[in-house]
Every structure is written in structure tokens, then in C-alpha cells.
Amino acid sequence: MQFDDVVRTTGTVRYYKPDPVPTALLARVLDAARWAPSGGNRQPLRFIVVRDTVKKRQLAELYLPIWERYVAGVRQGAVRVGARAGTIEHADHFARHLADIPVLLLVLARLADVHPTDRDLGRLSVVGGASIYPAVQNVLLAARNVGLGTALTTLHAAVEPELKPMFDIPDDISVVAMVTLGWPARDFPRELTRRPLSEMVFADRYGVALEAPSP
Numbered sequence: 001m002q003f004d005d006v007v008r009t010t011g012t013v014r015y016y017k018p019d020p021v022p023t024a025l026l027a028r029v030l031d032a033a034r035w036a037p038s039g040g041n042r043q044p045l046r047f048i049v050v051r052d053t054v055k056k057r058q059l060a061e062l063y064l065p066i067w068e069r070y071v072a073g074v075r076q077g078a079v080r081v082g083a084r085a086g087t088i089e090h091a092d093h094f095a096r097h098l099a100d101i102p103v104l105l106l107v108l109a110r111l112a113d114v115h116p117t118d119r120d121l122g123r124l125s126v127v128g129g130a131s132i133y134p135a136v137q138n139v140l141l142a143a144r145n146v147g148l149g150t151a152l153t154t155l156h157a158a159v160e161p162e163l164k165p166m167f168d169i170p171d172d173i174s175v176v177a178m179v180t181l182g183w184p185a186r187d188f189p190r191e192l193t194r195r196p197l198s199e200m201v202f203a204d205r206y207g208v209a210l211e212a213p214s215p
């Protein structure tokens with residue numbers, strides 16, 4: 001696939017066929033993670049490929065109550081979402097069928113290997129994630145490139161203490177995301193819904209739109 005097509009159509013896939021993903025293809029997709037940048041090239045990422053039915057069910061059972069609390073917040077207007085109409089219903093279906101997805105990829109990181117330069121600013125520290133999520137995005141793009149669908153979720157991070165013993169995750173390794181992976185049961189979007197460039201790219205000063213022809 002062309003890079004532009006990959007990047008514009010790597011949408012969240014919430015409906016999957018039950019067909020298995022060949023291990024060699026999975027390895028090729030995961031290999032993309034290795035090439036991401038990380039602070040000091042410390043490469044904090046680790047993955048657990050979960051295909052075992054019992055373990056997938058355990059992950060699904062941990063996910064559902066957190067999802068239900070989140071969605072209640074959305075429905076009461078306490079949590080703002082910019083998602084398309086229908087997304088909550090699709091995400092609800094996803095939450096209830098998580099265990100049926102062929103691969104649940106647990107994303108882990110060794111936090112001693114991240115160096116958050118914004119730790120002391122008295123606001124939410126996000127820089128640590130800059131050594132983690134580029135690698136995850138590489139996986140999403142590599143999967144799309146071979147026709148596999150993915151969805152990135154971070155809800156499991158909230159139940160890390162319960163999750164760790166289930167997968168023998170060492171003390172110094174944290175749960176940072178889960179990515180579902182499989183053959184999509186519906187078509188990929190032709191193009192994702194995103195904010196226009198003029199609203200997010202500024203020239204020399206915040207708020208001054210970059211004058212550029214539409215790509």
C-alpha cells in the first residue's frame with residue numbers, strides 16, 4: 001500500500017472475523033515496533049501476544065466493567081468524545097466481544113527506561129508516553145498495510161495490579177495499552193474523520209494558521 005493510504009485509513013476496527021492471524025504475519029507486524037524512536041534509544045516496549053481463549057476471556061472480563069463506567073460518563077455528558085455518531089454503539093459491541101478477537105496484544109513498558117522531562121511542571125506528565133506510543137502506532141500502521149485491523153485501548157492500565165499476576169509480568173514492567181488485532185469484518189474507512197490541518201498547524205506563533213495548499 002502507499003504510505004498516504006495506510007496513514008489515512010488506519011481506523012479503529014471493532015468488528016473482526018474469527019479467522020486466525022498467521023504467526024509469521026504477526027511477527028512481521030510486530031517487527032515494525034522495533035523501528036520506532038525512544039528517548040536515549042532505551043526501547044522500553046515489551047509485548048505479550050494473547051491468543052489463549054481463557055486468557056482472552058480474562059482480559060475481556062477486566063475490560064467490560066471499566067468500559068461500562070466510561071460509557072456511563074459519556075452518556076451523562078461527563079466525558080467529552082469527538083467520535084462519529086454510532087462509535088459508542090460500535091465500541092460497546094467491541095467491549096462485549098473482545099474475547100472473540102483472534103489476537104489481544106498486551107503492550108508493556110519498562111518505565112525505568114523512560115525519562116519524562118515534564119515531570120516537575122505541576123501538570124499531567126505526558127512525555128514518558130513519547131518513548132512508548134510511537135512504537136504502538138508503528139504496529140497499527142504495519143497491520144493496516146497487510147490488511148489487518150487493530151484497535152488501541154488503554155483501559156487495562158487501570159487494572160494493572162490484577163493483570164500482572166495473570167501474565168507473570170515482572171514488577172518493573174507496566175501495562176500501557178492493549179491492541180486488538182485480526183481480519184476486519186467490515187471495510188476499512190476510505191478516509192478517517194480528522195481536524196483540518198489549518199486548525200492544528202501554526203506558523204511561527206500559536207493560532208496563526210500555516211498558509212499552505214491543501215495536501
Ligand SMILES: Cc1cc2nc3c(=O)[nH]c(=O)nc-3n(C[C@H](O)[C@H](O)[C@H](O)COP(=O)(O)O)c2cc1C
Nearest residue numbers: 010011012083087091094151152153154155192193
Ligand atoms: C489512548 C486511546 C485510547 C482508546 N481507547 C479505546 C477504548 O477503550 N475502546 C475503544 O473502542 N476505542 C478506543 N480508542 C479508539 C478511539 O475511540 C478512536 O481512535 C477514535 O474514536 C477515532 O476513531 P478512528 O480511529 O476510527 O478514526 C482509543 C484510542 C486511543 C488513542
